[in-house]
Amino acid sequence: MTGPARSPRGSVRHLISINDLTDEDLRSIVARGARFRAGTAGPERPLAGDVVGIYFRKTSTRTRTAFSSGALRLGAQIVSYGPDDLQLNTGETHEDTGAVMSRMLEVLVARTAADPGELRMLAAQDRMSVVNAMSADEHPTQALTDLTTLLGHFGRIDGLRVLYVGEGNNTATALALALTRYAGTHLEVRTPPGYGLPDEIRATASAQAARGTATLCERHDMVDLPGNFDVVYTTRWQTTGTSKPDPNWREIFAPFQVTTALWAGSPNAIFMHDLPAHRGEEVTAEVLDGPASIAFDQAENKMHSAMAVLEWCRRGPVAGS
The missing domain is CATH 3.40.50.1370 (Aspartate/ornithine carbamoyltransferase)
Incomplete structure (x- = not known):
């Protein structure tokens, strides 16, 4: 059994800051989220075959549920990690953790509530998208x-x-x-x-x-x-x-x-x-x-927007969104 197609090298899209988005990206994600909310986004399941990691070191109700539910609705499967589940706690580097996860996940959604540098280190690979689900400086x-x-x-x-x-x-x-x-x-x-x-x-x-x-x-x-x-x-x-x-x-x-x-x-x-x-x-x-x-x-729009973010990570801006 083969896994899902990987993004070409150098084309992985991360969302760690709003500043990571072009104007086209920003408007596309927002418009797509509104279409998901309105029920006009179409029946596609663009994440079918993908696996999305959900890693939260801090409490979350809306964001964690939104990305978990959104990924499932888009056809992905999810793997959830709690604050004590990863070998980061025993001294493995963020770069090594990201490199390993990128061999098994298509997207990692992470809340650290710490310095965004941790997320940048997890994103220091060319296979897996990393989404900032809240860091100390930006949400x-x-x-x-x-x-x-x-x-x-x-x-x-x-x-x-x-x-x-x-x-x-x-x-x-x-x-x-x-x-x-x-x-x-x-x-x-x-x-x-x-x-x-x-x-x-x-x-x-x-x-x-x-x-x-x-x-x-x-x-x-x-x-x-x-x-x-x-x-x-x-x-x-x-x-x-x-x-x-x-x-x-x-x-x-x-x-x-x-x-x-x-x-x-x-x-x-x-x-x-x-x-x-x-x-x-x-x-x-x-x-x-x-x-x-x-x-x-x-x-509620957290879920619709999360779906738009996940879709953008895997497909880029959607035409007509």
């Missing part, structure tokens, strides 16, 4: 989910105005890198003092925006907010695998809670949250469970 598949959600809800991404409130964490980082690729978008980021976007991410996203017609603004207060936002977005204050350096961090974050008051200037805005949520902390229950919230539709 690229979350941004792809978010854009898929925006496209499905509004029918467009160009020109949307998004208010992000909360820590400049790995979700915010990926969103800034992705949304500023689209024409006419505005991303207003309001982060607590000392918890903003990393300087290099802000610089990269701002440069992208300047090359087109997008805009990015970050401030560390909640005063003088512009209105007419299409989206209000937040994430939980205690990000997986991180801790706050300030013992009084809750006092610093308190003014950045999302409440219904934010809708005074944006009455038609939808609410998004990458989940899990802590009602009464980063968002009130009235908002999360209210009529403007599409947070659980957004969570």
Whole structure:
């Protein structure tokens, strides 16, 4: 019995950062995810015969389930690894681990919540795609989910105005890198003092925006907010695998809670949250469970977006997606 056809040498596609994607790749994945959600992607099973590894060293509900379910729906089989299952724990190098896995897997989806250099080392081979399911600095598949959600809800991404409130964490980082690729978008980021976007991410996203017609603004207060936002977005204050350096961090974050008051200037805005949520902390229950919230539709889109990512890894951009 022969295995599935391998990608030609040098053509393996990795997704470790949004920056790994061309504009064509980004738009193709997002459009394809929206088609999977709409049920118009076709009956193909492009991963039939493939094996996808699912390696999570940190907790996950949505991302792990999304990639596992998505791979199965695309025809692949999966092998799951827990945090203590690999010989990495006994000193085997990431490069050797990736080289061995690449002889047996077509795609490895990995969450380390650590330095993305680990993922780059696993990707230092030319047979197996590596997908970042969240590292300490960036959550690229979350941004792809978010854009898929925006496209499905509004029918467009160009020109949307998004208010992000909360820590400049790995979700915010990926969103800034992705949304500023689209024409006419505005991303207003309001982060607590000392918890903003990393300087290099802000610089990269701002440069992208300047090359087109997008805009990015970050401030560390909640005063003088512009209105007419299409989206209000937040994430939980205690990000997986991180801790706050300030013992009084809750006092610093308190003014950045999302409440219904934010809708005074944006009455038609939808609410998004990458989940899990802590009602009464980063968002009130009235908002999360209210009529403007599409947070659980957004969570479902994790699976549709994961399917688009896996398909892209194996086939590249899909024409007409």
